[in-house]
Amino acid sequence: MKRIVFASLCFAICTSVHAGRVVRLWPYNKHTDSIEQMIAEGRCVPAVEALKAGLAAKKPEVMLLAGTMYDEGLCVKADWDRAAAFYMRAQDSGQRFALERLIAGYARPGRDNGMALYWVAQFPAHLGLPQECIPVADPLKDPDGFASAIDKMPPATFQSCVYTAGVVAQIFSEASYPTLALEWNVTGKIQMVFDPAANTIDWKADTLNVPDTLPSGLRNGADDMVQNPRAVKNSLVNYMKGKGDFALKRFARPSTWGLDRTFRLKREMTFTIE
Known part of the structure; x- marks a missing residue:
């Protein structure tokens, strides 16, 4: 599906992006944490009421949460059109993760997949996709030329680009600090090497800072993970691997591959607590 509907894009783009991503310990946010807790407890009526209040107050983080709620x-x-509108409002307000959630959302099967590449093209270095995935025509200055370029893209190339964008955006759209790493102040840099043609992702720790005093290794029922020193040391890599596995399951690799099979998409994630 290559359809691109430009009429739905009514919010400005104002977020700067970087090749790497710094994941920090963000402070408690009363506007979203309470709503998320209500959702987790199955208290949907008060959750929706709190959501409406946050949206009325034009809280960017609530806009992002609203997008997620309608997305999932x-x-x-579930209403993707409403989700996308909230994501775009959050993006316009500079909310982190909004761009990735737009790309990942539009890359899902049955949606306007061309819009995934529309958002990728506005920040071509952000996800690191192959040049074949980025039309020369500027999506904002020459929308007709961009739409024409997408329409002329070979189907296998288009589908491979959408798949690659979807997987990477999905991974980064939800990455935060894993609980176990936070509890033990584990920091470091994690390297991702995505081989889209092979549908595989390799993860490894480039640098890792682990506290001198780790758990004793004693197993204690429900606290097994907390008591396991190996789990603490591997908490960052295992967390990202889980995100990668989920993304690979959500987006099916096209049966006909349309990109250079030697291409590897490499990204680095820095986990630091400030």
């Missing part, structure tokens, strides 16, 4: 059908009926 959490306490509301």
Whole structure:
């Protein structure tokens, strides 16, 4: 599906992007944490009421959460058009993760996949996709030329680009600090090497800072993970591997591959606590 609907794009783009990503310990946010807790407890009525209040107050983080709720059908009926509108409002407000969630959302099967590349093209260095995935025509200055370039893209190339964008955007759209790493102040840099043609992702720790005093290794029922020193040391890599495995399951690799099979998409994630 290559359809591109430009009429739905009514919000400005104002977020700067970087090749790497710094994941920090962000402070408690009363506007979203309370809503997320209600959702987790199945208290949808108060969750939706709190959501409406946050949106009325034009809280960017609530806009992002609203997009997620409509995207995934959490306490509301799933509605991608509404989700995308909230994501765009969050993007316009400079909310982190909004761009990735737009790309990942549009890359899903049955949606306007061309819009995924529309957003990628506005920040071509962000995800690191092959040049074949980025039309020369500027999507904002020459929308007709961009739409024409997408329409002329070979189907296998288009599908491979959408798949690659979807996987990478999905990974980064939800990455935060894993709980176990936070509890033990584990920091470091994690390297990702994505081989889209092979549908595989390799993860490894480039640098890792682990506290001198780790758990004793004693197993204690429900606290097994906390008591396991190996789990603490591997907490960052294992966390990102889980995100990668989920993304690979959500986006099916096209049966006909349309990009250079030797291409590897490399990214580095820095986990630091400030």
